[in-house]
Amino acid sequence: MNTTNWTPDQPIVSLRDVHKSFGKLEVLMGVSLDVMKGEVICIIGPSGSGKSTLIRCINALNDIQAGSITVEGQEVHAPDLDKLELRKKVGMVFQQYNLFPHKTALENVMMAPIKVLKQNRTEVEVFARELMKKVRLEDKEDSYPGELSGGQQQRVAIARSLAMRPNIMLFDEVTAALDPETVKEVLVTIKELAADGMTCILVTHEMGFAREVADHIYFTDRGVIVEHGPPDTFFDRASDPRTREFLSQIL
Amino acid sequence: MKHQKNKSLFKVEKSSDFAVMLPYTPSGGGAWNVSDMLRYSFKPQMGWLLFGLLGIWLFADTAIAQVQGDAEQTILQTLIKWTPLMFFGAPNEFGGFILNIAVSFIAMAMGTFMGLWLGIGQVSTNHWIKRISWAVTQLFRNSPWLVLLFYFMLLLPFTVKIGGVQYDIPGWLKATFALSLPIMANVSEILRGAIASIPTGQWESAESLAYSRTQTLWLIILPQCVKRMIPPWMNWYCILTMSTPLISILGVSDGMTLTQDALAAEGRSEFLIPMYLWLMSWFFIYSYPIAQWTQRLERRFAVNN
Numbered sequence: 001m002n003t004t005n006w007t008p009d010q011p012i013v014s015l016r017d018v019h020k021s022f023g024k025l026e027v028l029m030g031v032s033l034d035v036m037k038g039e040v041i042c043i044i045g046p047s048g049s050g051k052s053t054l055i056r057c058i059n060a061l062n063d064i065q066a067g068s069i070t071v072e073g074q075e076v077h078a079p080d081l082d083k084l085e086l087r088k089k090v091g092m093v094f095q096q097y098n099l100f101p102h103k104t105a106l107e108n109v110m111m112a113p114i115k116v117l118k119q120n121r122t123e124v125e126v127f128a129r130e131l132m133k134k135v136r137l138e139d140k141e142d143s144y145p146g147e148l149s150g151g152q153q154q155r156v157a158i159a160r161s162l163a164m165r166p167n168i169m170l171f172d173e174v175t176a177a178l179d180p181e182t183v184k185e186v187l188v189t190i191k192e193l194a195a196d197g198m199t200c201i202l203v204t205h206e207m208g209f210a211r212e213v214a215d216h217i218y219f220t221d222r223g224v225i226v227e228h229g230p231p232d233t234f235f236d237r238a239s240d241p242r243t244r245e246f247l248s249q250i251l
Numbered sequence: 252m253k254h255q256k257n258k259s260l261f262k263v264e265k266s267s268d269f270a271v272m273l274p275y276t277p278s279g280g281g282a283w284n285v286s287d288m289l290r291y292s293f294k295p296q297m298g299w300l301l302f303g304l305l306g307i308w309l310f311a312d313t314a315i316a317q318v319q320g321d322a323e324q325t326i327l328q329t330l331i332k333w334t335p336l337m338f339f340g341a342p343n344e345f346g347g348f349i350l351n352i353a354v355s356f357i358a359m360a361m362g363t364f365m366g367l368w369l370g371i372g373q374v375s376t377n378h379w380i381k382r383i384s385w386a387v388t389q390l391f392r393n394s395p396w397l398v399l400l401f402y403f404m405l406l407l408p409f410t411v412k413i414g415g416v417q418y419d420i421p422g423w424l425k426a427t428f429a430l431s432l433p434i435m436a437n438v439s440e441i442l443r444g445a446i447a448s449i450p451t452g453q454w455e456s457a458e459s460l461a462y463s464r465t466q467t468l469w470l471i472i473l474p475q476c477v478k479r480m481i482p483p484w485m486n487w488y489c490i491l492t493m494s495t496p497l498i499s500i501l502g503v504s505d506g507m508t509l510t511q512d513a514l515a516a517e518g519r520s521e522f523l524i525p526m527y528l529w530l531m532s533w534f535f536i537y538s539y540p541i542a543q544w545t546q547r548l549e550r551r552f553a554v555n556n
Contacts, residue, residue: 087458087461092459094452094455098452100457112460115462116461164460
């Protein structure tokens, strides 16, 4: 592992010609992209185009058949990968929040640093309360996930990921399951995170949001990246007919 | 008027004589269990009706005997005479109905302990542990309890030698062990099912938070399984309790054996039905509240989930 060779001027996440298939179904057919430290990138595209699979490969939730994915210079799909090390660096938030229902919001945030990283409980608690404040849920610390709205649960999920102090955050359609009125509170949280300099990779259907926060937009369709570019160029002067068709349907 | 509004023809009511009027509740494809069977085919009133009839019959019998000046014992007197033996066993040995209850407790405890480990074995990532756990579960889940009882009565030794001292293994203990095996297998399946019913998102989010598989299982998945497991586990306790009279076939002095002994001592065939009904009522009085409680828990947990 060449972790030590990585310097911040190199891409923090780098995909090279990634191929992924589920059985005979090819989902990713040669995807390459680079993300620099502190960058926010949005991956958009029609359903079934492989967006979610793409970001799940970055923290090794899915394996790949060919190509290379590196995170801070470390090859994610090396057989000797230290998954613990990788997942300490890469946080992930899911569409269905996936909070642990038998624990309170604060416990959800505190559990991983205490149990996985074996950190001191009192220190973790201080940091966890700070995070709950950051996602504006300091009054919901003792609530169970079942007592929270979707938007609140999703913000707890974000705080839970941040408790591991990751360098990169992956967001997999985090607003897709939410009521329209709670979407905004989650997006605001992500925007603040991006403003703090967190490297974010988002799969999203929120075009307005993508345009506002993203440094770079990638459009995927049928397992390949069709087009990418800075948001203004992408949304106003898309060159590929598939991108233009998709955007005309959405916007 | 509020009352009339609620009685509207088109409103779906929770209680209705017409099945089509009831809100649709998917059965989930799950297997029927004791509490389902009780709920749908055995109304609580039926149990009380049974007791009522038994009481009236015994009372009438006593009254008739008194009127006729019959010298022989009435059914009620006979029942009272044999009740201590049927309930507590012979004075110098462990037996009777309380032995049935003791056997049910011990077999349940042993079966649950073994079954939980077997269930965890069924979801092991180790291929062999998984296959063997599965095979053991299937073997004991699909074997007749009586055959298991005979098998282990004959298989297990009558005595063991520990440090030069010979200990007798009482028959009831061997029978208890045999009865714990199907419980083990069913608890194993309940646990496997409970684990499988936890959404995969729980595993994924734990994985992305760097939990190991073992940590995920013990800290996140299993605590969520407990609630789901309690109602089916209690069902199996009821089934086990009501199956304990099987051990009478192997000569253990349980409530059933002693009832048979009492009948043989009396030698009067008209006592057959009341005596067995008397014994049955004890099992009913013991099991029925547990079944009711199970139903309550099932409902409560269903709402909370």
